[in-house]
Amino acid sequence: MKNIASENIKFIVSILLSALMGYAIGIYGNLPWWSFVVTNFIISIAMNQKPGKSFLSGALGIGLLWLVLALVIDTQNNHILSIKVANILPLKGSYIALIIITSVVGFLLGGLSSLTGSFVRKS
Amino acid sequence: MRLLPLIASAVATVGLVAVLNTQLPSGASKTPKLGYFLSPQHGFWKNAEKVDASFDASIVAGELKGNVDVYMDDRLVPHIYADHDEDAYFVQGYLHAKFRLWQMDFQTRVASGRLSEIAGADKLSIDRFFRRLGMVYGAEQTEQYINENNPVMKATVDAYTAGVNAYIKQLAPENLPLEYKLMNYEPEEWTPKKTYLFLMFMSYDLTGRSASADLQLTNTRDYLGFDLFDKLYTNQQDSLDPIIPKGTVFAKPSIIPVKPAGSDIAYLKKQDQNTTAGKVSASPEAPDKNNGSNNWAVSGTKTKSGRPILCSDPHLGLNLPSLWYEVQITTPTHSTYGASFPGSPAVIIGFNDSLAWGVTNAGRDVLDYYELKFKDSTQKEYWFNGTWQATTNRQEIIKVKDSADVVENIAMTHWGPAMFDKFYQNPQSKGRNLAVKWTGHNASTGVETFYKLNRAKNFDDYLAAISLWKCPGQNFVFASKSGDIAIKQQGSFVARWDRQGDFLMPGQDSSYDWQGIIPNEENPMIKNPERGFVSSANQKSVDPSYPYYLGTASSFPLYRGISVNKRLRSMDQITAEDMQHLQTDNYNVFAEVARPALMKFIEPNKLSPDAQRMIKEMTNWNLYNNGNEKGITVFKMIWDSVEDAVWGDELAGSPIPLTKPEAYVLLDQMNKDSNFSVADDIRTKGKVETLKEQVNLGVENATKKLVALEKDGKLKWASFKATRVSHLTKIPALSRLNLPIGGGVNIVNATSEAHGPSWRMVVHLTDEIEAYGLYPGGQSGNPGSPYYDTFIDYWAAGKYYRLLFLPKEKLVAHERTKWHIQFTKA
Numbered sequence: 038m039k040n041i042a043s044e045n046i047k048f049i050v051s052i053l054l055s056a057l058m059g060y061a062i063g064i065y066g067n068l069p070w071w072s073f074v075v076t077n078f079i080i081s082i083a084m085n086q087k088p089g090k091s092f093l094s095g096a097l098g099i100g101l102l103w104l105v106l107a108l109v110i111d112t113q114n115n116h117i118l119s120i121k122v123a124n125i126l127p128l129k130g131s132y133i134a135l136i137i138i139t140s141v142v143g144f145l146l147g148g149l150s151s152l153t154g155s156f157v158r159k160s
Numbered sequence: 161m162r163l164l165p166l167i168a169s170a171v172a173t174v175g176l177v178a179v180l181n182t183q184l185p186s187g188a189s190k191t192p193k194l195g196y197f198l199s200p201q202h203g204f205w206k207n208a209e210k211v212d213a214s215f216d217a218s219i220v221a222g223e224l225k226g227n228v229d230v231y232m233d234d235r236l237v238p239h240i241y242a243d244h245d246e247d248a249y250f251v252q253g254y255l256h257a258k259f260r261l262w263q264m265d266f267q268t269r270v271a272s273g274r275l276s277e278i279a280g281a282d283k284l285s286i287d288r289f290f291r292r293l294g295m296v297y298g299a300e301q302t303e304q305y306i307n308e309n310n311p312v313m314k315a316t317v318d319a320y321t322a323g324v325n326a327y328i329k330q331l332a333p334e335n336l337p338l339e340y341k342l343m344n345y346e347p348e349e350w351t352p353k354k355t356y357l358f359l360m361f362m363s364y365d366l367t368g369r370s371a372s373a374d375l376q377l378t379n380t381r382d383y384l385g386f387d388l389f390d391k392l393y394t395n396q397q398d399s400l401d402p403i404i405p406k407g408t409v410f411a412k413p414s415i416i417p418v419k420p421a422g423s424d425i426a427y428l429k430k431q432d433q434n435t436t437a438g439k440v441s442a443s444p445e446a447p448d449k450n451n452g453s454n455n456w457a458v459s460g461t462k463t464k465s466g467r468p469i470l471c472s473d474p475h476l477g478l479n480l481p482s483l484w485y486e487v488q489i490t491t492p493t494h495s496t497y498g499a500s501f502p503g504s505p506a507v508i509i510g511f512n513d514s515l516a517w518g519v520t521n522a523g524r525d526v527l528d529y530y531e532l533k534f535k536d537s538t539q540k541e542y543w544f545n546g547t548w549q550a551t552t553n554r555q556e557i558i559k560v561k562d563s564a565d566v567v568e569n570i571a572m573t574h575w576g577p578a579m580f581d582k583f584y585q586n587p588q589s590k591g592r593n594l595a596v597k598w599t600g601h602n603a604s605t606g607v608e609t610f611y612k613l614n615r616a617k618n619f620d621d622y623l624a625a626i627s628l629w630k631c632p633g634q635n636f637v638f639a640s641k642s643g644d645i646a647i648k649q650q651g652s653f654v655a656r657w658d659r660q661g662d663f664l665m666p667g668q669d670s671s672y673d674w675q676g677i678i679p680n681e682e683n684p685m686i687k688n689p690e691r692g693f694v695s696s697a698n699q700k701s702v703d704p705s706y707p708y709y710l711g712t713a714s715s716f717p718l719y720r721g722i723s724v725n726k727r728l729r730s731m732d733q734i735t736a737e738d739m740q741h742l743q744t745d746n747y748n749v750f751a752e753v754a755r756p757a758l759m760k761f762i763e764p765n766k767l768s769p770d771a772q773r774m775i776k777e778m779t780n781w782n783l784y785n786n787g788n789e790k791g792i793t794v795f796k797m798i799w800d801s802v803e804d805a806v807w808g809d810e811l812a813g814s815p816i817p818l819t820k821p822e823a824y825v826l827l828d829q830m831n832k833d834s835n836f837s838v839a840d841d842i843r844t845k846g847k848v849e850t851l852k853e854q855v856n857l858g859v860e861n862a863t864k865k866l867v868a869l870e871k872d873g874k875l876k877w878a879s880f881k882a883t884r885v886s887h888l889t890k891i892p893a894l895s896r897l898n899l900p901i902g903g904g905v906n907i908v909n910a911t912s913e914a915h916g917p918s919w920r921m922v923v924h925l926t927d928e929i930e931a932y933g934l935y936p937g938g939q940s941g942n943p944g945s946p947y948y949d950t951f952i953d954y955w956a957a958g959k960y961y962r963l964l965f966l967p968k969e970k971l972v973a974h975e976r977t978k979w980h981i982q983f984t985k986a
Contacts, residue, residue: 121943153172
């Protein structure tokens with residue numbers, strides 16, 4: 038029981054760390070946009086979770102971060118730009134689809150980078 | 161063993177990063193780097209501006225001499241208050257960059273033939289065209305001249321440049337304008353040369369039509385023979401109402417241009433001699449034929465207030481971000497407001513606390529081609545005045561994205577750059593070697609004209625300011641608080657003999673050279689005329705008694721000028737609101753004459769029921785090109801079809817597109833001579849079609865198209881015309897399409913499909929100036945800003961904003977003042 042609880046805490050802490058560090062490193066516009074791959078990788082090594090959980094915590098950390106950022110920005114912008122970009126990309130002008138795609142990219146790459154980290158300890 | 165999953169997972173991660181960090185091919189273009197583009201902290205989301213964002217800021221700039229306060233009003237127009245003139249231009253540069261950086265970069269790239277560098281080999285033909293036309297060469301001449309001779313302009317442009325660069329320097333990568341992220345490149349430093357390149361682009365846009373028109377006219381003349389050509393492309397415009405009223409007596413010319421002996425044979429009727437064909441390259445779209453404008457000023461004798469009113473609306477390509485950016489500049493030396501060019505210091509069209517000015521295009525021919533005979537394929541010598549003369553080689557290197565550099569070798573001659581030669585041809589140049597001579601190549605202190613107009617106090621200052629103006633030739637309208645009105649056509653105009661330069665000219669001796677530039681004093685001007693108004697709408701400035709040839713009549717649209725003058729003559733007790741109504745007037749003076757001319761020939765009883773219905777629609781039309789009218793659509797389609805029926809056969813056999821005769825040529829023939837021989841369809845042997853048959857055939861042809869339009873619900877003029885304001889990249893999502901607006905070619909409200917009044921301004925010269933204006937765009941160039949296209953709907957509806965032009969204390973306290981940007985030295 039205790040073990041499962043601490044596993045859960047670890048999982049949640051991992052998500053929060055991923056999001057926090059991903060956000061922090063993202064502030065530096067001179068660093069590449071994928072810098073969170075490195076922070077996730079390191080967090081994953083440090084947290085030492087099972088590969089599945091590691092993937093999911095990294096994926097949720099960045100995916101949720103990007104989802105929230107995009108949602109906040111888009112709401113404050115009244116969808117002015119998202120509708121235009123969703124016509125260019127082409128998503129038929131659906132800002133919702135654009136926000137989902139944004140967070141899916143964060144989710145996938147966040148997950149993969151954490152998964153990679155989890156195999157370092159296990160290998 | 162978990163090494164394998166580690167490797168697999170690492171490869172997958174790196175692979176996904178790589179894919180999302182690459183521009184993937186998508187049709188003819190490429191996607192942005194998707195991961196970067198979608199990243200909320202790096203990509204496009206960063207350009208989504210808060211709709212209630214504050215523009216308050218405090219900026220420290222060591223380049224300043226003192227402090228500058230900028231107040232932004234509710235339309236995001238900056239009001240710059242500076243203690244030093246140069247500081248004002250520094251801040252203007254900074255603000256242009258802050259709101260329009262990508263556009264400034266892009267426009268100067270087009271002008272200097274550097275599109276391939278960011279967009280790849282696709283754009284090479286456009287780049288080569290501009291390089292070979294001598295755009296960079298011209299900008300270099302101006303830069304050198306100003307650096308050596310004009311310290312005040314140098315300081316002005318340097319301060320502006322420093323302002324642009326101060327903004328670029330502090331710009332964080334995540335805040336780059338959206339277009340950089342879409343196209344994946346980065347801004348570079350601004351330079352004074354870029355300002356001159358931008359002004360070269362305006363010269364091209366307003367005088368460069370000859371670069372294609374001279375070729376096309378020559379080919380048309382060669383195809384038809386001179387006699388038929390002269391009939392269809394006559395320079396005679398019977399209904400002309402010139403800028404300078406008919407009957408004005410002109411001073412004796414100081415230059416009497418002499419037509420070279422034998423030119424009737426050697427030049428006017430010359431048959432083309434094909435030389436070795438070079439590589440055929442597509443040219444960029446020629447500048448719009450309708451690049452023009454209206455401006456006028458009415459004196460106090462015609463206004464309700466007793467004070468003059470000045471109006472100006474330049475007609476140009478309608479783009480987002482707009483060519484224009486509104487600004488007020490106030491320093492201890494002057495205070496001015498108006499539309500500025502992102503890319504150049506000062507106000508271009510506007511007013512100050514003493515007077516107002518505006519411009520329209522003069523349309524005069526200032527670009528000619530000379531046919532060269534090279535000694536051999538090395539192009540190192542050409543035949544001139546009986547000897548072989550050496551060319552010099554000018555090398556221009558075009559960088560191409562994802563590909564090797566392209567080197568342009570351009571032979572420089574007495575005439576100018578050899579634009580067309582063995583390396584470079586287009587379908588119209590037909591293998592000829594052609595050097596281009598253009599006043600745009602000459603050093604020009606154009607910026608100084610605006611600098612001085614911004615500071616002008618009276619008529620003499622205005623005249624002194626515009627006397628410096630060279631290219632593109634403009635009609636400068638003027639009105640002052642003190643009650644003067646005037647208009648002058650000013651520029652470097654060639655003293656031409658009749659039809660000189662309409663066609664390609666022989667380049668083997670100097671007898672075909674320009675015989676002089678007309679002295680400024682002989683350029684057409686009127687001040688305070690009896691009739692109480694001055695105006696221009698790109699028509700010929702003078703009647704045929706003027707001693708110099710202006711250029712081919714097709715460069716001078718006829719009908720807008722007639723419309724404007726007719727209205728101004730009849731108006732009295734004029735108010736600023738009346739002037740707004742005139743600027744947005746949709747009356748079709750061409751149709752007023754052309755509709756009855758058509759009806760003379762139309763035999764309704766012999767037409768199909770659909771055609772009869774359409775004719776009814778046309779005859780019931782009120783002659784206004786309003787957006788909701790159907791009659792204008794019917795009229796236009798019928799007129800075009802009749803033109804096709806009449807001219808189509810003569811021009812149809814040519815493998816390359818020829819110039820279509822002007823509408824007034826056919827109209828004059830319909831009114832004068834119903835036995836017009838050209839009406840015959842030369843393709844039908846043994847049958848002679850009359851004009852009557854052709855008109856009725858035209859009606860039936862048009863009806864087929866009109867019925868189809870009706871089915872699509874596109875018979876109403878606004879839906880048929882579908883006016884748009886396109887983003888400079890032409891991306892539809894960043895453009896505004898299908899605007900509900902009337903107007904059109906020949907109409908005072910000259911709004912056609914992608915072209916029209918790019919800035920409308922009405923200035924009432926009362927003690928406290930009462931000015932109105934707007935342009936179809938918005939102050940912010942950022943598609944993610946609510947200020948991106950703010951004015952478009954208002955513009956389409958024919959409405960105006962009251963412009964805030966106030967001293968600092970009053971502006972700070974004004975209810976429409978929203979934000980404060982403070983610039984300090986340290």
